Amino acid sequence: MQRGLPMQPTVVLLKEGTDTSQGKAQLLSNISACLAISETVASTLGPRGMDKLIVSERGEAQITNDGATILKLLDIVHPAARTLVDIARAQDAEVGDGTTTVVLLAAQFLKEVRGYIEEGVSPHIIMKGFRQAAQLAIDHIKSVQITVDKSDPVLFRSLLMKCASTSMSSKLIHSEKPFFSNMVVDAVQSLDQDDLNESLIGVKKIPGGGMQDSLLIHGVAFKKTFTYAGAEQQPKSFRDPLIVSLNVELELKAEKDNAEVRVEAVSDYQAIVDAEWEIIYRKLDAIEKTGAKIVLSKLPIGDLATQWFADRDIFCAGRVPADDLQRVVQAVGGSVQSTCSDIRREHLGTCGSYEERQIGGERYNIFTECPKAKTCTLLLRGGAEQFIEEVERSLHDAIMVVKRAVKNGDVVAGGGAIEMDLSSRIRKHALSIPGKLQLVMIAFAKALEIIPRQICDNAGLDSTDILNKLRMKHANGEKWFGVDVDGPEGIRNNLDAFVWEPSLVKLNAISSATEAACLILSVDETVRGPQSEAQNAGPKAPPGTAQRALREEAGECQGGDRGRACNYEV
Known part of the structure; x- marks a missing residue:
């Protein structure tokens, strides 16, 4: 230091004990945490999806394959991964179905561009490409969706039955789809058709009996x-x-x-x-x-x-x-x-x-x-209490789907058909754009294929072979071909097979997943405040607990469930 110059005072910005992590490493850590969340719920997607048995601290067990319910029951501590919990809840509140889809899409968007982040591509270019691709997808869905004529009550009821049946195909009650689809459509049609307030559909759970003993009371x-x-x-x-x-x-x-x-x-x-x-x-x-x-x-x-x-x-x-x-x-x-x-x-x-x-x-x-009577009551029967609760969650999803179909009447083919069509369209459009945006939009198109791929994986089918068949069909203009988990071919025209979903489910899932991915990409620093004195004055934690908690929250423990200890020596 030169003699005669005064010493520069040290500027303290953050309270002592504040933890900060920033830069590319922080961004990649957030992406890894989101991928860990998606792996937790991925196996629940589709008609052959598996269920999760989640046990709380008090020993209460719940069996479910509803994405929003699983994420709500898990104690997720990673701050970036909680974004996926929020979009799943928003999807559940807005349209009732597609909660697993929205989480898988958001995580897959991030996974496809992780390599570009590592190579130094600016997150803002990726976000711009994502938003353009999402807008293309939304416009395309609106252009191809099929509007069913509501003036024919028999035809319209048939549409609602198919939407309810598709919603239940991945649930525990899939074996009783015709029975419950009829019950759900009757319940929604008994409401005031102007506001369709689903809270006026009462649900009562009565243990004992079989599923077929469930009743719909018009009153x-x-x-x-x-x-x-x-x-x-x-x-x-x-x-x-x-x-x-x-x-x-x-x-x-x-x-x-x-x-x-x-x-x-x-x-x-x-x-x-x-x-x-x-x-x-x-x-x-x-x-x-x-x-x-x-x-x-x-x-x-x-x-x-x-x-x-x-x-x-x-x-x-x-x-x-x-x-x-x-x-x-x-x-x-x-x-x-x-x-x-x-x-x-x-x-x-x-x-x-x-x-x-x-x-x-x-x-x-x-x-x-x-x-x-603008209200009705569902009396649900079944063996175990957890089973009846899952039936209630499944019927809630179906009721919300039918409600959206009544309000809009616009449907698209399910079973991965619309995602494959969007992927094909966005890929073609990307090839006409120069520069890095082309790569980002192709990554977006590739990420959309996670839905049919995961449906195949969960059904035990060869996903590579089936996706190649679907790509060929969609390249030839067969826009409604999707996965068939029952047939020998593995693919079929899902519109003709009546695997229908309200287009609003897909529109909301793509826009929510894109916004969540952009939000996570825009975060490059996490600042964690020090523990308050009241917390420090509490009972002393066992040795290593603090280090393990920090590793969990930094994304090194990616299981999402804080109940499971990580395999670290501390």
């Missing part, structure tokens, strides 16, 4: 609520009853617990007790005068009220879940009342038939023949 069904002894004396079925829905507590304790009174004489105390009884009897008389034969309430109905209603041949149910009560009101009409006074006829609902029925080991209150 509302809910499990018999907690009742007192007098409930057994109440009638168990009605024809054309009036129904009152309340948000009122019909118990003595409501008045007892909500007041404090000081008295000087026993007679004063007796007057207070009499007043409490008077209040509840006044409520019960007011309800009886409405003419209602069924009384439902969100809040408890006590033993006094239960017996009082039983003596007058009125059925009552307290503590009805809020969503069930909302669906009852939607089906039978009327509105939920928060007081027992001034209840008029327009506040009451009615239904053609009410009965309490034994289903499996449970008793259910069932309202059918409802005049305003």
Whole structure:
């Protein structure tokens, strides 16, 4: 240092203990983490996809092959890999199906350009090429999608059945596709066709019986609520009853617990007790005068009220879940009342038939023949509880797919057909572009082939041979040829075979996967703040835990499941 010059002070930007990693190595680490995530869910794709058994810390087991559910159950700690979890959830919320597809596509886009990143190609050029290719793909899907005429109800129902069946082909319930497809289409068509609010389709899980014992109730069904002894004396079925829905507590304790009174004489105390009884009897008389034969309430109905209603041949149910009560009101009409006074006829609902029925080991209150029925209830049966939960997830996917098909009516062929067609088109277009963008768009086109390739691999077919056949068909203009996991050829025209999917599933998957890939490519530095003092003051971790956690989060442990220890010596 030259004599006479003052020393430059050290500038501290980040708090001590902050971990930073940046540059090309960080980008490649993020890509590796995303590939590890995709490998976890890849085997669940297609009609021969395998299921995952995921056990939580509390020992609860879930069996599923839904991509969004798997990623939600896994405790993924790598910050970049969590982007794939987000796009899977977004796909599930927006269209309901294609969650595994969107994760595989995003990871494959990154895998195909990893070599270019290593060679020093700017991520911005890759992102530009991806966005151009994605726009080409979206425009092409919109140009080739088939719009089904909704004016013919028989033809349109046939379309919805095929879309539901295709959605279920990779699920546990694929052996019962015709039965459940019919049930799903009936459920969606029972909703208000303007808003198609799928939350008005109730799902109840009843262990026992077989899948074929599942029922679709055109109306509302809910499990018999907690009742007192007098409930057994109440009638168990009605024809054309009036129904009152309340948000009122019909118990003595409501008045007892909500007041404090000081008295000087026993007679004063007796007057207070009499007043409490008077209040509840006044409520019960007011309800009886409405003419209602069924009384439902969100809040408890006590033993006094239960017996009082039983003596007058009125059925009552307290503590009805809020969503069930909302669906009852939607089906039978009327509105939920928060007081027992001034209840008029327009506040009451009615239904053609009410009965309490034994289903499996449970008793259910069932309202059918409802005049305003814009709701329905699926009663699912099956052996194991985990199996019924997976049936529910599968039906949710199918319901969302049918809902999108009803709203749009545009379909494309599934089974990898549309991906192969897009790959062929983008590859041809790329050859007309000079420079690095050509390489990026060809990489995008090649990445799209991961869908038919993975379907083949999961079915035990020779993916190289089948993809070569498909490339030849698509080069000759046979745009609807895709994978056939059952036939001897391995390929077929999936449009003619009725393997149909709403085009919205594919449009959303390609745009979401492209955006996720571009987002990960745009990150070149990760800054991790130091642990807070509160965390440091906690119980001491076993030796090596901190180093192992850092390696997990840096992408060196790529299993995605923090529950499994990595094979590092620390």
